[in-house]
Amino acid sequence: MKICMIVTDGFEEIEAVGTYAILRRGGLTVDVYSLLDKDATGRFGLTVTNLRPFSQFNAEEYGALVIPGGPEYKALEASQDVQAIIKQFIDAGKLVAAICAGPTILGRAGYLKGKKYTCFTAMNEDFGGEYQDGYAVRDGNLITGKSAAATIDFGFLILEAAAGKETADQTKKEIYYK
Numbered sequence: 001m002k003i004c005m006i007v008t009d010g011f012e013e014i015e016a017v018g019t020y021a022i023l024r025r026g027g028l029t030v031d032v033y034s035l036l037d038k039d040a041t042g043r044f045g046l047t048v049t050n051l052r053p054f055s056q057f058n059a060e061e062y063g064a065l066v067i068p069g070g071p072e073y074k075a076l077e078a079s080q081d082v083q084a085i086i087k088q089f090i091d092a093g094k095l096v097a098a099i100c101a102g103p104t105i106l107g108r109a110g111y112l113k114g115k116k117y118t119c120f121t122a123m124n125e126d127f128g129g130e131y132q133d134g135y136a137v138r139d140g141n142l143i144t145g146k147s148a149a150a151t152i153d154f155g156f157l158i159l160e161a162a163a164g165k166e167t168a169d170q171t172k173k174e175i176y177y178k
Contacts, residue, residue: 001063001095001162003028006054006082008035012070013042014148015099019066022155026163026171030066033057035075035082043070057085064162065089069100069120069148077105086111090141097158099145106142117144152177 003023007016016032023030034040034051041047059065065085067076076082082105089096090111098106103119106112107127115129116139124131129139135150136143136157143161145154156177160168172178 001028002061003030003064003066003095003158003162004057004059004062005030005032005066005068006035006057006076006085007032007040007048007051007068008072008075009041010071010075011040011042011068012072012100012148013044013046014151015070015102015145015154016042016048016068017046018151019068019097019099019155019158022152022171023066023159023162025174026159026167028159028162031062035079043072054081059085059088062089062094064095064097064158066158067096067098067102067105069098069102069145071101073101073105076102077108083109093141095141095143095158095161097143097145097154099150099154100147103144106144111142112144115139115142117142118146118150119144120147 037053100120113128118137135153
């Protein structure tokens with residue numbers, strides 16, 4: 001399964017890079033798109049280059065979408081194009097994963113209604129679902145993560161959903177994760 005991630009300036013580095021690394025270790029293809037069609041600088045000053053231009057994004061190529069958190073969530077949430085892509089993935093029953101501030105985008109759009117989810121605790125609103133105080137939560141094709149500290153659990157939950165439990169368990173073993 002090919003996975004895409006969308007970032008822009010202000011992304012949370014550990015959530016984006018850590019998730020990317022876990023998925024790649026598990027053998028998945030992960031393409032990272034820049035909302036602004038250029039390099040993106042994270043919340044703590046790490047600039048990532050060689051990103052794919054968002055203007056060339058084609059959702060049909062991907063089976064999963066990952067939304068990292070950080071202050072960038074405001075720009076992603078404000079983008080009608082990002083909102084349309086999220087809807088397209090949800091409607092097609094594809095995997096959608098968001099961590100920290102990212103799940104608030106899903107919640108405000110109504111996708112967490114009736115679902116179990118987590119997010120950065122201080123950003124939890126009444127999204128109409130059942131908030132879970134765990135690092136990573138899966139409910140059907142939605143995966144949510146709580147915070148930067150949850151990145152490893154979040155990444156492995158996506159890997160398991162996308163490539164299977166055996167692949168996730170083998171990848172955990174390779175990095176001595178229990």
